[in-house]
Amino acid sequence: MPRKPRIEIPGYYHIINRGVDRMNLFRHRDDYEYFEELMCFYLKSYGITLHNYCLMSNHYHLLIEITRENLSKFMRQLNMNYAIYFNKKYKRSGHLWQGRFKSWYVTDEAYLYTLMCYIEQNPLKANMVERLEDYPYSSYNHFLKKEIPECLSQSWIIRHFQEDKDAIRALLNSEIDTTQLQELKTASSLVEAPNSDRKPTEEDLRKLLQNIADIKARNKTIVKAYKEGYSQHMIAKVLGMAQSTINGIIKRNG
Secondary structure, eight states, X not given: OOOOOOOOOSEEEEEEEXXXXXXXXXXXXXXXXXXXXXXXXXXXXXXXXXXXXXXXXXXXXXXXXXXXXXXXXXXXXXXXXXXXXXXXXXXXXXXXXXXXXXXXXXXXXXXXXXXXXXXXXXXXXXXXXXXXXXXXSBXXXXXXXXXXXXXXXXXXXXXXXXXXXXXHHHHHTSOOOHHHHHXXXXXXXXXXXSOOSOOOOHHHHHHHHTTOOSHXXXXXHHHHHHHTTOOHHHXXXXXTOOHHHHHHHHHHHO
């Protein structure tokens, strides 16, 4: 059964994505920092506002705001490029993510305030730190610093509190009503559906791979196709090659 399009209404979204089989997505400090770098780059490229984020070892949370229908494009670029980095660094192949990302549309201000606290308090709830400011891979840590990263400069917290660090602490450490959070998330899921971007087809891939002059050009095109979202299986099928060969080409040239 074909997937339904994801409805992308301009506004705020809570995004969650997890590692396949609960695998750790971030093993070292460099991994967290590289993901943050990718995230900020693609947020700027797609004109998306980041309000809050938290990177946990095997999943992450984002609270973002879109003004046009480009959420799926942004997420595809972010997840795909991090997966390429991760697989290359740790010499692995295959899927990194547990299916496609989950998104919930933020329906009102009550949900927005609850989400900001929920996202920032993840490390605390997981008993990873005793204070939120001790966790280095979330927006909370940045909000308390003098220099705010560019990708958080237009966040709700900064726009409303600016230099008032005590107000930021008070808001983001507020107690969360988890029952209310679930009710709000359920209500917002009424506008949730799978990705809206058109799924790459074999016909499109055949056009991309046709009239290639030599092996070097072919290999570059294979890597390009993979980065654009075509699966190794589809590339192998179109070219009449083994999937293991395609995987090797991508590893050597990616």
